[in-house]
Amino acid sequence: QKEVEQNSGPLSVPEGAIASLNCTYSDRGSQSFFWYRQYSGKSPELIMFIYSNGDKEDGRFTAQLNKASQYVSLLIRDSQPSDSATYLCAVGNSGYALNFGKGTSLLVTP
Amino acid sequence: DAGVIQSPRHEVTEMGQEVTLRCKPISGHNSLFWYRQTMMRGLELLIYFNNNVPIDDSGMPEDRFSAKMPNASFSTLKIQPSEPRDSAVYFCASSLTGGYSYGYTFGSGTRLTVV
Numbered sequence: 137q138k139e140v141e142q143n144s145g146p147l148s149v150p151e152g153a154i155a156s157l158n159c160t161y162s163d164r165g166s167q168s169f170f171w172y173r174q175y176s177g178k179s180p181e182l183i184m185f186i187y188s189n190g191d192k193e194d195g196r197f198t199a200q201l202n203k204a205s206q207y208v209s210l211l212i213r214d215s216q217p218s219d220s221a222t223y224l225c226a227v228g229n230s231g232y233a234l235n236f237g238k239g240t241s242l243l244v245t246p
Numbered sequence: 247d248a249g250v251i252q253s254p255r256h257e258v259t260e261m262g263q264e265v266t267l268r269c270k271p272i273s274g275h276n277s278l279f280w281y282r283q284t285m286m287r288g289l290e291l292l293i294y295f296n297n298n299v300p301i302d303d304s305g306m307p308e309d310r311f312s313a314k315m316p317n318a319s320f321s322t323l324k325i326q327p328s329e330p331r332d333s334a335v336y337f338c339a340s341s342l343t344g345g346y347s348y349g350y351t352f353g354s355g356t357r358l359t360v361v
Contacts, residue, residue: 179352228346238288
């Protein structure tokens with residue numbers, strides 16, 4: 137069974153702080169890694185993807201990947217109340233559908 | 247593009263009734279996925295089509311569930327007979343190249359309630 141694990145939260149951070157969301161995965165053959173944001177009652181929306189070890193930055197978001205440790209994270213700088221949502225980590229491998237974690241709930245307090 | 251279109255948005259049905267969920271993928275996408283989301287189990291893959299052919303249906307709970315993709319622009323997920331434990335949000339998603347390269351685009355989902 138290929139597992140993708142996330143802390144369910146809620147993770148509470150004050151407005152303007154850095155939110156750090158973490159994900160671990162069990163399949164060493166995994167090739168691609170995604171972060172989706174899901175607002176309550178809405179569908180998941182892709183916000184970041186990363187393939188190689190290291191950091192990838194896009195605006196206030198940074199994805200970090202460490203394949204040796206089977207660990208991927210998402211940093212959100214200058215967190216805003218509008219960032220309050222559930223963040224889903226997904227892991228991909230050629231020929232297979234993405235495998236999703238259960239998500240981490242983030243609450244950014246004004 | 248209008249994105250992935252699902253219908254209906256909400257469905258309330260009685261136990262034992264047949265339920266059909268519909269999905270229109272993004273034009274040009276060759277992979278289509280049906281997922282089910284509950285609080286307890288998160289997003290679970292039900293079935294994955296590539297070029298209209300089912301590739302992985304190992305997530306389909308039992309024979310009560312069936313899915314078809316008769317052409318590149320339409321897919322259905324059918325539950326017959328429905329049971330209260332089928333209550334969940336059902337998402338359809340589509341992608342290029344199986345989704346492992348660029349991820350998926352999700353539809354708005356169908357919230358199914360079986361009473």
